Amino acid sequence: MEKEKNIETKEKKKIVIADDDVDFLLLLKTIIQKMKHEVITAESQEEAEKILETMRPDLAIYDLMMENEDSGFILAYKTKKKYPDVPVMIISGVTSHTGISFSLGEESERKWIKADVFLSKGIRPDQLRREINRLLKI
DSSP states (O other), rough: OHHHHHHHHHHEEEEEEEEHHHHHHHHHHHHHHTTTTTEEEEHHHHHHHHHHHOOOEEEEOOOOSSSSSTTTHHHHHHHHHHOOSSSSEEOOOOOHHHHHHSEEEEEHHHHHHHHSSEETOOHHHHHHHHHHHHHTOO
């Protein structure tokens, strides 16, 4: 009961999610809303950029491949440029689609991939919750 009380009284975080896969977008939105956060969604890079012009999220979650093959990287770059302290997570199915894998383990990749976390689609809800809590430091 005490744990539930703490969840109810904590400040809602604003999380923006951009993904052109509306089913996955709805899934993420549902999971994150159950965590008691405010969720703002975009179905394209362009839509996400408009959101970032008007609000500062506490966390951003982007798909990699939307209208461009590197939409998520572009959004991560623009987010970090405007709001350097906002954590960015990229969740992508790029590896299963192309065979290309990305990692943030190497310094050289962290220099050009402006994301704090890079995850593959198919992530379990409990893993997603852990990553979000870690990035939001809650």
